[in-house]
Amino acid sequence: MADLGRYNRLKVLYSTPHGIYLDGGPHGEILLPTRYVPRGTTLDQLLEVFIYRDSEDRVIATTERPLAIVGEFASLEVVGVHQQMGVFLNWGLPKDLLLPFRELSDYRPQPGDRVLVFVKLDERSDRIVATTKFNKHLSRQPALYRKGQQVPLIIANRTPLGFNALVGGTHMGLLHESRATAPLRPGQEIMGYIAAVHPGNKIDLSLDASGYQRVAPLTDRIIEELKAAGGALPFDDDSSPEGIREVFGASKAAFKQALGALFRQRKIQFTRPGIALVDPTQPAPGDWRPGQR
Template identity: 55%
Template sequence: MLDERSDRLVASMKLNRHINRTKPLYQDGEAVDLLIADETPLGFNAIVENAHWGLLYHSDLNAALQPGQRMQGYVKTVRPDGKIDLRLDDTGYQRISPLTQKILDKLKESGGHLDLDDSSPPEAIRYAFGVSKKSFKQAIGALLREGRIRFEHGGVQLVDVD
């Protein structure tokens, strides 16, 4: 921020005085930009859209987050007291279709084999695709039902569909 008296750039760890206190007008499921602030016993506090406090619960996370990390998240709910509950993954089946395409693209890039499957650690899946293990399992399940992949040697193999 700029110091009002000296017009110089300054930094502060006292974030609360800069957070918007008005009731947030976000909708459930809305995509928002997050800045991870700090860890609490419940999860990670995040600054939502550079304006409001939100919370990512430990139970909703598959990997550790770092203060200062920026990412996209989704509004889980805005509680009556104005606090925002967040999640990292979109909900519903609309998150699966783009993910299935990402998996197919990654399979084609790697010669048809991917060393991830439904028994892979959540951290490896989050690192490779930026999604939860649940989302990944749903996407590879959809690809398996379509006959586009098969499980093979601790991963998935692209099936030649000609």
């Protein structure tokens, strides 16, 4: 049986000038156009294909892989808006994915925006569509995360408290405004951390780890960047939060803590502007040297 919006292993029935036809079960014979037929395909062979509807609403097969299939969340780019139908998204196939206006939960995105969506099979039309109404599609299983754990996030939308974000592709969490230490936008994919897990799968998020856990890896990253740049960088505790986040993936507060730790360890010096590696063979100002009293 061929499932719309998913990968299927279907048997090759016969060949035509337009492509090969596959056994689609209740969907009948499904065309795999010639340009997608793998070299060396034979009759009765089982092929893994993705099944969807083309621009003429026909069930069709492809060996291309979309950016998301039915049952998955994804951050997709808006490529067009139809005033009656909805928003069209690029999901990696010739026919764009429709996000109907009825499936929008809040604002109306514009071309060039990215949006977090869930891909589903619409029961009324039997078509693959996207939705931003997530609640019934999130996992009901307990969120087995631990405080401080690093997790992949996709920003869903802004709320009066901060930002909702999809955690690990299964649960929704809240990134409080005070912990949003970088500019964020819907559809943005970013790494974050678990700040707390409350009863009812309520998850608090942060863009930074806490305490030593966030400083130690960052100090290593700064040293690596310094070495790669020849020993000097134009970043210090006066640099912009956006620039720090882009290069080091950390907040300005975490970056300043890491610089302080490296300075106390005499591994860097401030050049104002910027920082530089300290040459361990040279004495630092104030160090005692032989012959001094």
